[in-house]
Amino acid sequence: MQFGGVVVAHLTTVQLRGVSFKVSESARQRVLAQRQRNVHAYAIGTYTSAAQPTATEPISYNPYQAGHFFRVEDQASIHSAAALVLSQGKAYASAQASLFF
Structure with missing residues (x-):
């Protein structure tokens, strides 16, 4: 995790x-x-220490495939999300209140 460009913590999730x-x-x-x-x-985004992760929709990014992040399920582009969880090398966005294009 960075604050003002300086690494302040290493977290697993x-x-x-x-x-x-x-x-x-x-x-x-x-x-x-x-x-x-x-x-x-x-x-x-804003770091949150919520006890229960609220993001469960797998997302990814591959510069050779597209110029945007996308949902793994259907390859739909995603530009924002209400929540994002990064854990064990994977990314998950919240399915509700997200902007999918």
Whole structure:
């Protein structure tokens, strides 16, 4: 977890609320051209220490597949979510109150 660009904690599970998913298209294009990974896609939200995770819809991102985050189930793009859980290398968004396009 970062605060002001400084790592302040290492957690096995993180839950965020009010999440926006961002992708830098110019950096994604560099990934496609160079075939070399770089940090260009991320989620922005407010950390929450809710006891029970509220996000259960698996989501993913693959720069070679699309320029946006997407639901694993049907490949529909997702740009924001009410909640996001990151756990054991997987990401889960809340199914309700999300903006799917």
